[in-house]
Amino acid sequence: MSRKPVFLEPQVLIFDTGPLWELILYSAVHDLGFLSLKPELTHLQTDSSYGRLSAYVAGFQKRTTTPHVVAEISSRIRDRTEQKSHSAIWGLVFTEFSSMKMDEGVMKLLEMPQELVANIGAVDVSVLKLGLSFRRPKPLVLSIDGRLIAECKDAGVNAKDLWEVISEENP
Amino acid sequence: MLPKKQSRRIAAWIYVVINPIIDSLGRELSFLNSANLTWRVRTGQCEIIKTLQEYVDPGQWPNYQVFVVEYKNSPLLPGFRQHDSNLEAVNTAAKNINLWLINSNMFMEMFEASLKQYESQRSLIGPAAQSLVDMKQSVQEEVAQHLINNVPTLPAHYVISSFWNFSSKNFLALRTAPEFQSLHRSTEKLFETSAKLKQVLEAFRLTLSREYDVPAAPVPGISFEG
Numbered sequence: 001m002s003r004k005p006v007f008l009e010p011q012v013l014i015f016d017t018g019p020l021w022e023l024i025l026y027s028a029v030h031d032l033g034f035l036s037l038k039p040e041l042t043h044l045q046t047d048s049s050y051g052r053l054s055a056y057v058a059g060f061q062k063r064t065t066t067p068h069v070v071a072e073i074s075s076r077i078r079d080r081t082e083q084k085s086h087s088a089i090w091g092l093v094f095t096e097f098s099s100m101k102m103d104e105g106v107m108k109l110l111e112m113p114q115e116l117v118a119n120i121g122a123v124d125v126s127v128l129k130l131g132l133s134f135r136r137p138k139p140l141v142l143s144i145d146g147r148l149i150a151e152c153k154d155a156g157v158n159a160k161d162l163w164e165v166i167s168e169e170n171p
Numbered sequence: 172m173l174p175k176k177q178s179r180r181i182a183a184w185i186y187v188v189i190n191p192i193i194d195s196l197g198r199e200l201s202f203l204n205s206a207n208l209t210w211r212v213r214t215g216q217c218e219i220i221k222t223l224q225e226y227v228d229p230g231q232w233p234n235y236q237v238f239v240v241e242y243k244n245s246p247l248l249p250g251f252r253q254h255d256s257n258l259e260a261v262n263t264a265a266k267n268i269n270l271w272l273i274n275s276n277m278f279m280e281m282f283e284a285s286l287k288q289y290e291s292q293r294s295l296i297g298p299a300a301q302s303l304v305d306m307k308q309s310v311q312e313e314v315a316q317h318l319i320n321n322v323p324t325l326p327a328h329y330v331i332s333s334f335w336n337f338s339s340k341n342f343l344a345l346r347t348a349p350e351f352q353s354l355h356r357s358t359e360k361l362f363e364t365s366a367k368l369k370q371v372l373e374a375f376r377l378t379l380s381r382e383y384d385v386p387a388a389p390v391p392g393i394s395f396e397g
Contacts, residue, residue, distance in 0.1 A: 023328075032219065033198050050326075057328035058299035084191050084228040091209075091218040098213065099313075099329040101306070 011137035013060040015102075016127050017072040018043075018144030019053070019162045020065065024073065026050050027092045034085055043144065049166040056165045057100070061137065064103040066126040105130045116151075124148040131157035181383040184238045187231040189376050190388065195226035196369040203362040206321040206355075210265040212312045217262060220361075222255045247375060250368040257361040264354040265319050271350050272315040278345065282311055285338040293333065300333035310334070318342050319354070 026044045028034045044050045057063065077089050096102070107126040109117070117125050128151055131139045141152045141159040152159035199220045202209055209219040227235045242248060272278045286303060293300035303310045313331050323339055325332040335342075345351070380387050 033201065054327040055299070058332065061301060063328075082228070083230060084226070087221070087225065088219055091211075094213065095211070095218070099325070099331075101330045 011060060012062045012064060012134055012139040013057060014127055014130055014139050014141045015063065015065040015069060016141060016143035016145060016148060017069045017076075017123065019142045020069065020096075021073060021076055022144075022162065023053065023096060024089065024092055027096070028081075028085070028089055032085075032088055032092070034081075034089075037081065040080060043162050043166060048168075052166045053162070060140075062103065063100045064105055064130065066107055066123075066130055067104055068107070068123040068126040070104065072123050105133060107133075120147055120151060124151065128152055128155060128157060131155070131159075178383045178385055180237075181379050182385045182389075183231075183234050185376055185379060185385060185387065186389055188227055188235050188238045189372055189379075191228065192223055192226050193369055193372050193376070195221070196365050196372070199365050200362065200369065203358060203365065206358060208261060208265055208320050208358065210262070210269075210316065210319050212269060212316045215262070215266050217258065217265070220258060220261070222258060223251050247371060250364065250371060253364045254361070254368055257357065257364050260357040261354070261361050264357045268319055268351060268354050269315050272318065272345075273311065275350075277348075278315070279311075281341060281345070282314060285341060286310070286334070289334045289337055292337075296333050296337065299327060300337075301330060303331060303334055306330075314342060318345060321346065 022041060022044045025037055025041050029038050029041065030050075044053060073093065077086055077093075081089055107129045109122060112122065112125045112129060116128075124145065124147070127141055127143070127148060131141050131152055132155060139157065141148070141157060142162060142165065143149055143152075143159060144162045146161070149159040149161055202219060209217050211218050224232065224235055239248065239251070286307070289296075289300070290302060290304060293302065310331055314335065317325070317335060317339070321343065322335075323343070325335050327333075329335075346355075376387055379385060386393060
């Protein structure tokens with residue numbers, strides 16, 4: 001008798017900026033005590049929602065993102081947090097990346113469809129293209145951006161909204 | 172009413188030097204309270220616990236430097252120097268412990284045995300318990316780091332969390348080894364210095380605030396423009 005596959009979900013998780021930013025903000029607020037950043041947290045407002053996201057991410061063998069997403073995180077740190085906390089927040093980003101063994105897939109601008117870039121932006125297209133680059137193992141894009149999720153699904157790439165992951169119906 | 176003499180400089184020192192240092196010392200103390208040094212193998216330094224100047228926005232370092240010059244004979248400055256030298260001692264002790272662990276048979280044997288046990292039982296733990304045999308060296312480094320930082324549990328999405336949460340008790344028991352004494356001593360010293368310095372700075376802020384009629388934090392509508 002053959003064994004059932006252990007993973008019911010796809011095995012590569014591709015992070016869009018939103019969920020990654022939430023993880024970083026959550027740590028900044030709860031581990032570093034940067035309480036002024038709490039209003040920035042739009043999704044991970046409780047310990048249990050953080051726990052659900054953390055457990056969900058843990059179910060993937062591989063976690064990856066794109067340098068475009070990293071650049072977007074960088075500009076959020078610059079624009080939305082105080083200069084004096086940048087060093088500590090970047091410390092968190094490095095810790096999250098190394099602890100999750102986060103990979104990055106380079107997607108070149110000239111290899112992206114220009115119209116789609118004009119329509120949804122280079123960051124979203126980089127995430128979608130990264131999703132399309134995987135055949136095996138199967139990828140899943142995690143985002144808070146409805147437009148990107150729709151584009152991914154149209155292109156045959158599995159995508160999920162962070163709300164679905166952290167909702168209470170998803171213990 | 173015209174601002175009192177010096178009040179703009181005093182306001183600058185309170186807002187961009189004293190307050191950020193007091194906030195950061197509070198954060199530092201809460202980490203040190205659980206003996207979490209936030210030390211990282213990657214940099215060989217504590218990540219969140221820094222020198223006092225590093226707690227100030229780099230754009231405000233000239234104000235920090237002028238503050239240090241103006242108060243060079245005050246009892247504050249020895250506390251500043253003490254803090255930074257204690258931190259250096261902590262970083263050195265953590266680096267030494269890390270070296271000792273990586274070269275210690277006791278640690279390596281414990282690591283091998285724990286990993287073997289974990290690998291044999293991980294199918295029972297669940298799908299999040301990944302195999303770590305292909306990343307043994309980086310796992311060893313992380314284990315040493317969490318041991319140095321006295322971290323009891325890790326969030327589930329950290330790759331080694333199942334392994335660490337399964338075996339951390341055994342590893343953390345190594346913290347009672349005599350080799351850890353120097354790290355414990357230097358951590359304790361840093362904690363004492365930081366706690367005292369935070370108190371002194373809070374008292375100093377109160378004195379400045381009273382003497383120069385400067386609020387302890389910026390208040391909308393109250394300007395120090397001359």
